[in-house]
Amino acid sequence: MSRYTEIVENGLWKQNPGVVQLLGLCPTLAMTVSLVNGFSLGFMTALVMAASNASVSPVRRWVPTEIRIPVFILIIAALVTIIDLAMHAYLQSLHAVLGIFIPLIVTNCIVLARVEAFAAKNPVIPSALDGFMMGMGLSLVLALLGGIREIIGKGTLFSGIDLALGPSAKMFIIQVIPNYHGFLLAILPPGAFFGLASLVATKNWLEQRKSRTASVPTNEHQLVGH
Amino acid sequence: MTRSPYLTNAPSVSVIMLKVVLALIPAIFAYVWVFGGGILVVLSIATFVALTSEALMLKLRNRPVLPFLMDGSALVTAWLLALSLPPLAPWWLVVVGTFFAIVIAKQLYGGLGYNPFNPAMVGYAVLLISFPSIMTHWPAPLDLAKAQLGFADQFHYIFGGLLPDGVKVDGITQATPLDYLKTQLGLHRDLQDITHESIYGKFGGHGAELVTFAYLLGGIYLLQQKLITWHLPVAFLASLAIFSEIFYLVNPEHFANPLFHMFTGASMLAAFFIITDPVSGPTTPKGKLIFAGGIGILTYLIRVYGGYPDGVAFSVLLFNIGVPLIDAYTQPRVFGHTK
Structure with a gap:
């Protein structure tokens, strides 16, 4: 069982794609203008990652090493197309907001990175869990970043939730700061860079504090991003 | 007695900054003459925020606070930013701009001598793209304005956004x-x-x-x-x-x-x-x-x-x-x- 908890811990914290591996930055920076946008895209990515890890793992012995990348990309592309069309059918308004970034999950390098680094070497169940947990780790970062940018930029939280859960969910929208002027910079691209940098700094600071209090320094293996 | 080749002492940073501040004084007088005393309030807010945030950041970064604070570079940044803002800018606008200039553009990059971007202009650009309507509404020169604001009125306007009875924003601003x-x-x-x-x-x-x-x-x-x-x-x-x-x-x-x-x-x-x-x-x-x-x-x-x-x-x-x-x-x- 400890194997599975390690996978969960790696995905959500230790090797978090958003703030540690720094993979998949394009949607992280572009789509996090609100909490709902950030989390929806992250969740869709998590679904794709779970599915792609689960489908690559069983065929891993039959894929020749030389052509593994095109094969993996084809599998991922097929899965993304399924998600894209399904969203278009059932969550049309959310699909319209996320737009091009749904098909672009194919090119998100965190998806290929997990397929290559984990699913190509491990059995199906751990692979699926790894893909999903890495995706959820990314979702949490996207949601956090989206939330921060939304509060600072517009003074609201959960705006656009009606796109995901239907018009009745409008009551969940919170006006965090009443009579807010809006701080446009947080919504514009620079806000994404400032926000992500602050999150990475916070994570490093927490880790540093933890390792300072711990008597034995832990030897952490970090996956190098590309 | 100095010997050849007569190298003069390079002036210290604080002397340079003091002279820059001195060189800005005529412009401030002109500002007060043309737009009224509001600019003095804006300058004071910017100075206060710049010095406190600089001191705070130096302390967080474990640097000596007083020597760096006394070099006057934060003061110059604050004044240059304040002079770029509309002279009746609301107080929070000045606070946000100065904070960005000192904390993000200067101290996070390593402090004086390491910042790749001009801190005052970073503060200005942040404000301009975040609050375009406030940043492009300048007060009209006093002799053109439909309504006259005294220094006390300008002070109240900067801190509370309140104008005297019967005066509208359009009466004191122009493009x-x-x-x-x-x-x-x-x-x-x-x-x-x-x-x-x-x-x-x-x-x-x-x-x-x-x-x-x-x-x-x-x-x-x-x-x-x-x-x-x-x-x-x-x-x-x-x-x-x-x-x-x-x-x-x-x-x-x-x-x-x-x-x-x-x-x-x-x-x-x-x-x-x-x-x-x-x-x-x-x-x-x-x-x-x-x-x-x-x-x-x-x-x-x-x-x-x-x-x-x-x-x-x-x-x-x-x-x-x-x-x-x-x-x-x-x-x-x-x-x-x-x-």
């Missing part, structure tokens, strides 16, 4: 000369008609041109004190003038003359005080000419074709990125060496 020119030209009016309206003076904006003359005066003092070399201001003003002259010669109905561009907006402030920032600017003489000339051209292009009324801040920031490259390619030949 800036550059902004008005752009919108009116967009309505296909002739330049000559527009510039004969009351908001324009002899060269630039009515009243505001007095402030630009004061900057010129302060700049000449800096040149005389050898705190800045002639390269940056001359190259900037020359490129702005030459570029606008070309456009003016082609179509004087549509493009303002060079003098207008040199005496409106932030031209003079930029020429002597902004682009001359020794940290974020180039160091070689040839590099300075390229840097300042480029900023001049880009400023003109943003003014005429861009979406914002003035382009100094964006031009300076864009050319700040190019400074390492400019410096690398313009290294002067060392005496006794061939290239």
